[in-house]
Amino acid sequence: MQAYVDKFRKDVATLEQRANGRVTPAMLSPVRVAVPEYESADGRGVKLEEVATVGVRDGTTLIVTVFEEQTLKHVEKALYDAKLPGVVPQKADSRTIKIPIPKPTVETRLAMFSTAQRQAEDTRVLIRKQHQASVKKGGYEKHAPEIKEFQTLLDKFLAEVDKILAEAKKSSGAK
Missing domain, CATH: 1.10.287 (Helix Hairpins)
Incomplete structure (x- = not known):
């Protein structure tokens, strides 16, 4: 019990963090990426942190930089599939995705x-x-x-x- x-306490803390407008890399922690080369044993894909780094720029934008260029399309698809509220990925270059987070x-x-x-x-x-x-x-x-x-x-x-x-x-x- x-x-x-x-x-529940952890989930509510995450929701409150989003509602208060704080932008942190942890916002993308539920994202699972289906990359054929790195497929996990349970078939759900790997964590985003295993194929890319996530940082914050200007306090309002998340920057996802993939380690290998060929995984970018898989990461982008995973970000869309996660259906996180307010998350709209924008491809910046061959290894980077910008995600502006709107004010709540x-x-x-x-x-x-x-x-x-x-x-x-x-x-x-x-x-x-x-x-x-x-x-x-x-x-x-x-x-x-x-x-x-x-x-x-x-x-x-x-x-x-x-x-x-x-x-x-x-x-x-x-x-």
Whole structure:
């Protein structure tokens, strides 16, 4: 259950960072590049950092520089396929892609918060499923003290998710 809460906290922090307009190379960390020469074992492609460097210029533009020219088209395709909000790659030269990141608007902040709300509900569902699986696996009697302990843990983690969401709401300016 703690792992689900930690992942949710990390996802919300990423969303808040984007909503506040901070441009960092970490924005492109979810991008996976399908390069035939470097294909990963799970078939999902390799991380962008393994085939290119990502830097920030002027605080508003990401610069992706590939190590080898022939991988540029694969990187460009991966950036489009990632469907990251506000990310529109522009080829600068044979090894470089510029990605201007627009300043966040009120609408984008609200969209980030609604995404956080959806993720919060998904996290709550995962935590409840974990709770049910733990109780079922233990095979406890109806009024066993262990069941009360599990319920206390469930309530604690659900409250933590709600607290993280409330902080995100406050920082995004949503009503």
